[in-house]
Amino acid sequence: MSMQTPPTLLELAGKRLLRDQASAITALEHLPAELFPPLFILAFHSRQHQESLKAMAQAWPYPVLPLGGLMQRPQVKVLKAVLDGLDILLAQEIRPRCLQTPLEKLTITHCQSLTHSDLTHLFQCPNLRQLKSLRLYCASLAEFSPEPLRALLEAVAPTLQDLGLDNCAMVDSQVEVILPVLRHCHQLISLTFSENCLSLATVGKLLHHTAGLRSLELELYPVPLECYTTQDTVNQERLALVRAELTGILRELGQPRTILLATKHCGHREYYDVTFS
Structure with missing residues (x-):
C-alpha cells in the first residue's frame, strides 16, 4: 500500500488562495517575496489561473523569472498569460519584470x-x-x-x-x-x-x-x-x-x-x- 506525501501548509494555503483569483491578485501586494515562487509554480501547473499568472509576472519581486524548468511541455494559454504580464510590465516602465534579463x-x-492565433500572439x-x-x-x-x-x-x-x-x-x-x-x-x-x-x-x-x-x-x-x-x-x-x-x-x-x-x-x-x- 503506497503512502502519499501530504501537502504542506504552504501548498494548502496557495491552493486556497488561488481558488479566488480576485483575492489572489489583491494579496500579491502584501505577499512576502519568498512566497512568490511556490505560488507561481502552483498557478502554472494548475493551468486554470491565467489572470493570477499575469498579475504575478507583473508583480514579480526578483530580477529573473526562470520559466525554463517549467516549460518542458508548455501549455500555450499558460505561457501566453505569463508573457502578457511581462508585456504589460515592460510597457509601464515603472520598475527599472525587475526582470532585467529578457527571455533568451x-x-x-x-x-x-x-493554433495560428496562438503562434501569432506568442511571436x-x-x-x-x-x-x-x-x-x-x-x-x-x-x-x-x-x-x-x-x-x-x-x-x-x-x-x-x-x-x-x-x-x-x-x-x-x-x-x-x-x-x-x-x-x-x-x-x-x-x-x-x-x-x-x-x-x-x-x-x-x-x-x-x-x-x-x-x-x-x-x-x-x-x-x-x-x-x-x-x-x-x-x-x-x-x-x-x-x-x-x-x-x-x-x-x-x-x-x-x-x-x-x-x-x-x-x-x-x-x-x-x-x-x-
Missing part, C-alpha cells in the same frame, strides 16, 4: 494543439525580441501562415544563435517565406530543419541564403523528397545524385562547409553528410 530561449515541443510578444534560441519540435505548422514566424525572425535576427524547426510539417512554400530573413541572422550557430517535407530545390535555396553566415557550425536539413520511393524508403541511387548536386552548389558558393541530411523516420533516422572543403 523559447522551446515548444510536442504541442500539436497550437508578437515584445519580450521575445532578444531571443538567442528558438526551437519548435513536433509542433505542426502545416496549416499556418509563415508570416508571424518571419516577423519574429526579423526582430531577433541580431541576437539569434540557435534556430530549430524540426518535425514541424513545413513545406517548401513556408520555408521560402523565411529564407530572406535567414541572411540577416549573422550570429546563427545552429540551424536545423529535419523531418520536414522539403524538395531538393528548397534545400538548395537554404544553402544559398545561409552562405554568408560565418558563425554557422551545424546545419541539419531533411533528405529531399525526391530521394524517397513510393514505399517511403530512401532510394540510395537518387540520394547519391542529390548529394552530388548539393556538393556542386557548395562548390559554386566557394565556402568550405559540411551539412547533414537526415531521413524523416525518427525511430531509425539515418544521416548523410555533404561536404565541400
Whole structure:
C-alpha cells in the first residue's frame, strides 16, 4: 500500500488562495517575496489561473523569472498569460519584470494543439525580441501562415544563435517565406530543419541564403523528397545524385562547409553528410 506525501501548509494555503483569483491578485501586494515562487509554480501547473499568472509576472519581486524548468511541455494559454504580464510590465516602465534579463530561449515541443492565433500572439510578444534560441519540435505548422514566424525572425535576427524547426510539417512554400530573413541572422550557430517535407530545390535555396553566415557550425536539413520511393524508403541511387548536386552548389558558393541530411523516420533516422572543403 503506497503512502502519499501530504501537502504542506504552504501548498494548502496557495491552493486556497488561488481558488479566488480576485483575492489572489489583491494579496500579491502584501505577499512576502519568498512566497512568490511556490505560488507561481502552483498557478502554472494548475493551468486554470491565467489572470493570477499575469498579475504575478507583473508583480514579480526578483530580477529573473526562470520559466525554463517549467516549460518542458508548455501549455500555450499558460505561457501566453505569463508573457502578457511581462508585456504589460515592460510597457509601464515603472520598475527599472525587475526582470532585467529578457527571455533568451523559447522551446515548444510536442504541442500539436497550437493554433495560428496562438503562434501569432506568442511571436508578437515584445519580450521575445532578444531571443538567442528558438526551437519548435513536433509542433505542426502545416496549416499556418509563415508570416508571424518571419516577423519574429526579423526582430531577433541580431541576437539569434540557435534556430530549430524540426518535425514541424513545413513545406517548401513556408520555408521560402523565411529564407530572406535567414541572411540577416549573422550570429546563427545552429540551424536545423529535419523531418520536414522539403524538395531538393528548397534545400538548395537554404544553402544559398545561409552562405554568408560565418558563425554557422551545424546545419541539419531533411533528405529531399525526391530521394524517397513510393514505399517511403530512401532510394540510395537518387540520394547519391542529390548529394552530388548539393556538393556542386557548395562548390559554386566557394565556402568550405559540411551539412547533414537526415531521413524523416525518427525511430531509425539515418544521416548523410555533404561536404565541400
